Amino acid sequence: MTETTTNEPIVRLADIRKAYQMGRVAVTALDGISIDIAPGDYVSIMGPSGCGKSTLLNVLGCLDRPTSGNYFLGSDDVSRLDDDALSEIRGARLGFIFQSYNLIQQLTVLENIEVPLGYQGRSDEESRALAEELAALVGLEHRLHHRPFELSGGQQQRVAIARALVNDPFVILADEPTGNLDSASGAEILRVFDDLYERGKTLILVTHDENIARRARRAIRLRDGRVESDVRFTAADSD
């Protein structure tokens, strides 16, 4: 709570624990994690495999509920919500970007971007207009009616970014967004992220790549389900 005295955090994790039952053994994936993230921040979450990154991302993404602890997204505690409410939260407040893009193959670029809006009950016209606007924002205005398999990896990831932005989420969650891309495309995606940060979006980026983590303004390092370090880079560090 040191940095957010004036600015109320948009994400607040308070002593989040997550335990799995694997056969007869109980595995603790998250062991008391407390993090506050201010609006407009650009945070990377790092750590070796098995450190609880994915579990944390699932909790942050409201795809999974913590065993104990509280998670405030905006001003609401979402850690005890039922499945329907969590679905609505995902649709209204979160944007997802995955390593493998996760576009729906049979839909066009435009239709893929529109998917979250369909679950928001927006009208067709409104969805279409918004999707076109966001496609243009990520530079795909000339690929609107192509299908994912007709696009390069970088282009597909840009479609995913547009889709993550279309519902104007509180937080954008990116899981290894450059993991499947060559370095040029990866760099391009990271530039888009920088741009989003400039526009005041809150970004949480999960990665195991130091160089990518350094692009963020704050790096949280996990180890064995705990926060090992939480570093804020100065402007000089990141550039």
Place this chain on the structure above:
Amino acid sequence: MKASASISFRSARPRVLHFKRVLRLGLKALWLHKLRSLLTMLGIVFGVCSVIAMLAIGEGASHEAQEQIKNLGSQNIILRSVKPPDEQKASDRGSQSFALQYGITYADIRRIRGSLNGVEIILPSRIMRDFVWNIDRRVDSEIVATVPWYPSMRNHQVLAGRFFTDQEMDNRSSVCVLGTEAVPALFPLDSPLGKDVRVGSAYYRVVGIMAPRTKSTTDETERRTTQPVGNSMFIPLETAKTRYGELLRKIRSGSIEQERVELHEVTVKVASPEHVAKTADAITALLERHHKKKDYELIVPLELLRRAERTKQVFNIVLGSIAAISLLVGGIGIMNIMLASVTERTREIGIRRALGARRRDIVAQFLAESVILAGAGGIIGVLLGVFIPLLVSHFAGMKTIITVWSPVLSFMISAAVGILFGIYPARRAAQMDPVEALRHE
């Protein structure tokens, strides 16, 4: 911290995805696998189509049978003379030339008329087979000697001219009424009315032509009641009595067979349908007392009608079962494909869930597909099912009746099958853990 919730997560979102959107989504997914969708649909198509077509054909056949029975008159009891079985054997064995006597007699009629109340008209008739001639044209026909009220009693209309009158009956006039089928064979060019035809050595003036009757030689009831068909000739009973006596001769491969039958068929009309059964019992009792052998038979059209109705019920139950089985098979086909589709699209389900789809949105999406499959199958099945009976009517000449409820009901059932067999796969899709689904390759 909780006070100023700018966006409520319990927002005014629709309970499920917009209906039109769900429909579009379903159609799109099905269109993507056209062949698969078509094949799945066929199960329902054939189920619905066969049910409607079979019902229409069955309804037509049963309607025809009932119509024929109704023509006999639901208030009527028909008595027929039958050759007793042991006598039949005796006559077959040798070439005896004695006259075999059997059947219903005029005395029987007097007794029935005398002892039973509420018996309205009695219609006696004799039936002989002979050739009817017009100069050199001839027709092998059934000569029915009967009474003037025959047409009204047996619901048989006169097409042209008139039936013979009471006076002609009393005068033993040589008049006749021809059946429709005999007319073109005997009088191919002109109207037979007022002309003469010859039977044996006697001439009869044609006074009328009977309307055609539906005939189907395969029909059980038809054969049993010796319903006169088109190829027949009607003459007054009294005329026949004086002209032919009571003796019938049949010349069969050298041997002469003689039969003495007073009446071949007698129709008794009962005042109201409720009394038919009782009257029939009374007549049976009366006849039993005076006939040593069982040389008569009693036909009660009302009973035949009831039996036909029961047969139809059984038929409907059988058809219903076939329909149920075929739709069940169709439904299982849909369920099978939907389950495969759900597994195949696990990743998509995960993506949609991550992007805000609730469980019920996923249920709606998959249920829409199975309902579209079943519904479209149902519609195509109804169209085919209505079309096939028309073809059958046209080419096989069978009467078919499509009742209003059969297409409506079978369509509704097919839609219900879509829902019923779609629910499980859809629920399975919705119950997937989004994290697992996203990880699915």
